[in-house]
Amino acid sequence: MIRTENVFKSFGEAEILKGISTEFYSGQTNLIIGRSGAGKTVLLKLLVGLLSPTSGKIWYNDVDFCNLNKRDLRAIRMKVGMLFQASALFDSMTVEENIRFPLDMFTNMTKKEKLDRVNYCLERVSLEGVNSKFPSETSGGMQKRVGIARAIVLDPEYLFCDEPNSGLDPKTSIVIDELIRSITEEKQITTVINTHDMNSVMEIGDNIILLHQGEIAWRGNKTEVLESENQILRNFIFASPFLQRLRDTALEK
Amino acid sequence: MGISKFLYHFGRYVLMMRTAFSRPEKLSMYYRETLRQMNDIGIGSLIIVGLIAVFIGAVTAVQFAYQLEGSFVPRYYIGYIVRDSTIIELAPTISCLVLAGKVGSNIAAEIGGMRQKEHIDAMEIMGVNTAAYLVMPKVIAALFVIPMLVALAAFISIIGGYLASVPTGLMSDAEYVLGVRSFFEQRNITMMFVKSLVFAFILTTVSCYQGYYVKGGSIELGKASTNAVVFSDILILLADYLIAIILT
Numbered sequence: 001m002i003r004t005e006n007v008f009k010s011f012g013e014a015e016i017l018k019g020i021s022t023e024f025y026s027g028q029t030n031l032i033i034g035r036s037g038a039g040k041t042v043l044l045k046l047l048v049g050l051l052s053p054t055s056g057k058i059w060y061n062d063v064d065f066c067n068l069n070k071r072d073l074r075a076i077r078m079k080v081g082m083l084f085q086a087s088a089l090f091d092s093m094t095v096e097e098n099i100r101f102p103l104d105m106f107t108n109m110t111k112k113e114k115l116d117r118v119n120y121c122l123e124r125v126s127l128e129g130v131n132s133k134f135p136s137e138t139s140g141g142m143q144k145r146v147g148i149a150r151a152i153v154l155d156p157e158y159l160f161c162d163e164p165n166s167g168l169d170p171k172t173s174i175v176i177d178e179l180i181r182s183i184t185e186e187k188q189i190t191t192v193i194n195t196h197d198m199n200s201v202m203e204i205g206d207n208i209i210l211l212h213q214g215e216i217a218w219r220g221n222k223t224e225v226l227e228s229e230n231q232i233l234r235n236f237i238f239a240s241p242f243l244q245r246l247r248d249t250a251l252e253k
Numbered sequence: 254m255g256i257s258k259f260l261y262h263f264g265r266y267v268l269m270m271r272t273a274f275s276r277p278e279k280l281s282m283y284y285r286e287t288l289r290q291m292n293d294i295g296i297g298s299l300i301i302v303g304l305i306a307v308f309i310g311a312v313t314a315v316q317f318a319y320q321l322e323g324s325f326v327p328r329y330y331i332g333y334i335v336r337d338s339t340i341i342e343l344a345p346t347i348s349c350l351v352l353a354g355k356v357g358s359n360i361a362a363e364i365g366g367m368r369q370k371e372h373i374d375a376m377e378i379m380g381v382n383t384a385a386y387l388v389m390p391k392v393i394a395a396l397f398v399i400p401m402l403v404a405l406a407a408f409i410s411i412i413g414g415y416l417a418s419v420p421t422g423l424m425s426d427a428e429y430v431l432g433v434r435s436f437f438e439q440r441n442i443t444m445m446f447v448k449s450l451v452f453a454f455i456l457t458t459v460s461c462y463q464g465y466y467v468k469g470g471s472i473e474l475g476k477a478s479t480n481a482v483v484f485s486d487i488l489i490l491l492a493d494y495l496i497a498i499i500l501t
Contacts, residue, residue, distance in 0.1 A: 048378050077380035105279055129303040160378075226395050 001026050002047060002158065002190055007056030009042055016042045016146040018214040020056070027188040029181055029204045032197055034211035035073065035140060035236060040136060043211065048082060048160050049073065060158070078106060083152030085163040087206055089135040090149070095122070096131035097169075099150045106154065141172035152183060152220045158190045159183070165197040166181065173197060177204050200238060201225060210236065224232035266462050271428060273388035273461075283390055290394035296324050298402060301355060302348050306406035309343045310335055310413025320422045328424045335414035340441050343408035345494050349452035352399065353485035357460035360391060361481035364464030365474045372469050373465075388461045392454065399453035407445060444500045451492050456485040476484020 009017040011124035016039045024030040024047075032040045046111040047058060047108065058065040060076055068076065071164040089098050099118045103109055109117065110197050122128055125145040135143055144164060151159060161180060177197075181204045184191040193200065201208060205222035217232040225237060226247060238244045277283040313335045321330065364387055369372050376383045411433060419426050460481035467477040 048372055050377060073418060074380040077378060080378055080380075082375065082378045083374060084371045088375040090372055105282055105379065105381060154379075225448075 001063060003059040004043075004047075005057040005059065007043075007046060007058065008054045009039075009046060010054045016214050017046070017053075020211075020214075020216060022209050022216060022219065023207075025194050025207055026190040027185060028191070028206035029184050030190070030192045031201060031205045031208045032192065032211060033195060033201060033208060033236070034217075036196075038209055038211040039214045040053040042160055044192065044194045048080060049077070076154055078154060079157040081154065081156035083144065083147045083151050083159070083160045083161040083164055085166050087135070087147040089143055089146055091135055093134075093140070094131065094148050095127075095133050095135070098135070098146060099153050102150070105138060117153060121153050122146075124152065124183070125149045138245065140167050141169075141175070144168065144172075144176050148176075148179060148183070152187075155187070156189060159192070160206065161191070162165070162197075163194060163196065165200060170199065173199060174203070176250075180204065189243050199241070201237065212236075262462075265466065266458070269384050269388070269462055269465060270458060272382065272384040273392070275382060275385055277389070283386065283422045286386065286390040287394050290391050291398050292396055293359075294352075294391075295398035295402060298352060298355055299326040299405075301351060302402050302406050303409050305347060305351055305411035306339075306344065307413035307416070309347055309406075309416045310339060310410030310415075311417035313338055313343065313410070314414035314418040314423070318418060327428075327434035329435065331418060331424060332411075332414065333435045334432075336433045336437075337409055337441060339410035339414075340445050342493075344410055345445050345448035345452060346489065347454060348403050349399065349449065349489050350431060350486055352402070352452075353456040353460075353489060354482050356395070356455045357481045357485045358478045360457060360460035361464035361467075361478045362474060364461055365467035365477045366406045366464075366468050368465065369470070369474060384465065387465065388458070391461060392457045395453040395457040398448060399456075400449040403445060403449035440500070444496065447500065448493065448496055450454040451496060452489045453486045455492060459485045459488060 004020050004022050007020040007089070009016065020043060030150050032043055034040050042051065046053055049181065053066060060192065061073075065076065072159055089095075093101070096115075096118050099121055100114050103114045103117060107114075118131070119128070122130065125148050127142060127149065128167065130142065130146075131137065135146065138146065159180070164176050164180060166178065175198050180193065182192060183189070193204075195201070202222050205225065208218075208220055208222070208225065209216050210218040210230075212232050218230045220228060225233065228234070228237045234247075314331055317331050317334050318328075321328070364373075367387070373383050373387070376386065415429050418424050419429050463477040463481040465483070467473055
């Protein structure tokens with residue numbers, strides 16, 4: 001579980017996050033949603049330690065993540081996997097080398113063991129046989145899946161996904177969402193997803209927080225989204241008249 | 254304003270270097286990366302360095318032949334002047350200025366591109382010390398390979414001087430060889446290697462710094478690449494002057 005405690009983050013005069021206190025549970029897909037500029041990416045970067053909070057604390061279980069020495073920080077990071085918005089696969093490496101990179105860097109596994117692990121991860125994301133392809137030779141959806149395979153190769157306890165569905169068609173988005181949810185449930189990891197995708201909200205939102213102007217405007221889960229009368233949430237999720245009508249129909253049923 | 258900006262960059266550069274030379278996570282990965290960089294910097298720069306070295310030697314020989322024409326200075330001095338000027342100054346300085354353009358801009362663009370594509374963030378989250386993994390192998394590779402390139406450049410320059418003066422009739426083969434073998438001082442070779450080591454360190458670390466802290470888009474990446482070359486060149490020339498004062 002990850003817990004944030006009154007987290008503030010400013011860049012110069014601009015206050016991006018204003019006292020975020022929340023919890024991200026293990027075995028659940030935790031979603032951070034909100035409009036562009038709401039502070040979602042900043043919060044995600046704080047959670048993975050790419051940024052430091054101006055004030056407040058972040059806890060990984062009982063460990064104060066913001067006050068770790070380098071060795072302990074590295075130990076925590078070994079338990080973290082992250083899927084980036086643009087996948088962040090290393091262009092000069094093949095799919096296999098990309099996934100193997102954390103194994104090469106941090107384990108003493110034999111070549112055979114590494115290959116088996118890479119193949120297991122590729123199988124897990126339904127991408128068998130693409131080992132020797134370069135990222136540029138694969139589609140956007142495949143790159144996301146390779147990104148997931150790389151993120152899970154060290155068996156992480158925490159999985160972070162920054163806009164996992166951006167740039168993907170609805171069908172592929174569903175595949176990616178399903179994949180993330182099944183991995184989360186199977187490994188009982190703490191998954192935090194930063195998303196705009198309404199389908200993700202309604203399908204895999206076990207624990208959702210809505211950020212609005214740097215503050216948590218709403219929290220709940222996918223079933224509570226439909227019934228919520230929170231105006232900020234309704235304006236965000238059911239932004240178009242079409243979606244509004246869908247919501248009304250669903251509620252009538 | 255200027256001084257505070259300089260101090261800010263200098264401080265950040267020192268901090269990056271301190272992180273860059275910390276204990277590697279896995280020696281074999283760093284070793285492999287160092288070999289890759291040696292190939293990129295060394296083998297990849299052989300042709301350009303060799304080509305420039307030939308012309309440096311040739312032009313030096315022709316120019317001095319012109320200067321000494323009609324004087325009482327013996328012609329074999331041309332060989333001596335070509336040898337010493339290339340060893341002391343032209344081979345290390347010109348080669349490293351060229352390498353700052355070729356290798357430095359490449360390093361800044363490579364690391365800067367990785368920063369922009371979130372590759373560095375991805376490595377950080379995995380637990381990799383990115384400053385060490387991206388900077389240390391490049392610096393070590395350059396410290397090994399650039400002195401070799403400079404030594405080769407000096408050798409090729411002397412051959413270039415020969416080609417420009419002997420076949421064209423400026424002097425005889427025996428005169429040129431006599432000149433090259435006259436008044437040899439071993440400390441000039443030491444100075445050449447000291448210069449090449451210092452210049453190699455400057456051009457790689459400055460370029461890594463420019464790339465590592467790049468922000469923004471392609472325009473900023475272009476600027477970082479240009480800054481890598483410009484600042485490396487300025488610092489190489491400054492270091493050249495200081496080494497000349499200290500070692501002569």
